[in-house]
Amino acid sequence: MIKKLLVLTVVSLSVLIPCTSQNINAASEWDNAVTVYGAALESDTGLQEQTADLLGASDSDIIDYVYSxxxxxYVNQNYDNSVLMSSIRIQQTSEGSGLNINIDESLGNITMISEETYQNALLTSGITDADVTIAAAQDVTGESALAGVYKAYAAQGEEIDPEKTQNAQDELDAISDITxxxxxxxGFTQVQLNKVITEVKVEIINNFNGDVSEEQIRSILDEKLAENGLEGLLSQEQIDRLVEIFNSIKDSGIFTGEEAQRLVDSSEDLLNRITSSDSFQDAKDSASELGRDIADSEEVNSFMEALRNFWDRIVEFFRGLF
Structure with a gap:
């Protein structure tokens, strides 16, 4: 693996050296958070008040509702207003603050979607710096919560790229279905799958500058499945579905340009969150018992950090010459 990375570094230098740096448009922190309730709560004051408490809603929040x-x-799903109960509160924060997801299940469970799955999907949609709380006063599947996030951006006068929102929903659906x-x-858990998907995104950006073929995506995905104890556990149809999603994400442009580094930074935050979670430690222990050890990526991460620093120094040296 290290030999492969060194070869990629040498080859990529010829591409990177003549490039000039690009300005990155930082995320603009909102003055007010936005709370978006499911449509079913619009006529149920009591349920809405309970949900507001779960979300930590404030009187200064912009209030809106997500309808069928x-x-x-936003997510190409069909639901009647009467079943839309999952609600969200979001505050966009400054660039570099990261994406923080919290699900409050003290009154109602989000039965199908984990915090890590929401976070992965929102990163795919291009949202990398925000604090998001998701809650419902009764048990819900949680599948419509992403629509509430996008409705919040519309309430702030900002639009999320429809191609990216569809990719995010496709990713969320795939994770849920495969789980x-x-x-x-x-030997299979959703937390392992989320780690795989996050690591594939980071590798596509860091090691390929976002320019990957379908064959390379398959190779990266196979490698990450093996490293996370999932080799041979997913069907070919499931793998093909993930490859198609990564291809679509690549085509959206989020793996290149000004968004790429923000995506990497927030994805690395997600990886730290995953690997420090109890569910991941449980998955790691179970994988070990089955002889499917989940690779310790600490050494690889250290090498990658050193490689990036080395790379940056060489690029700056040649830029100085030219």
């Missing part, structure tokens, strides 16, 4: 037409527009399909497969 919003869910259809459900593998619910009885020993």
């Amino acid at each position: 037409e919003d869910v259809s527009q 459900n399909e593998n619910s009885n497969v020993e």
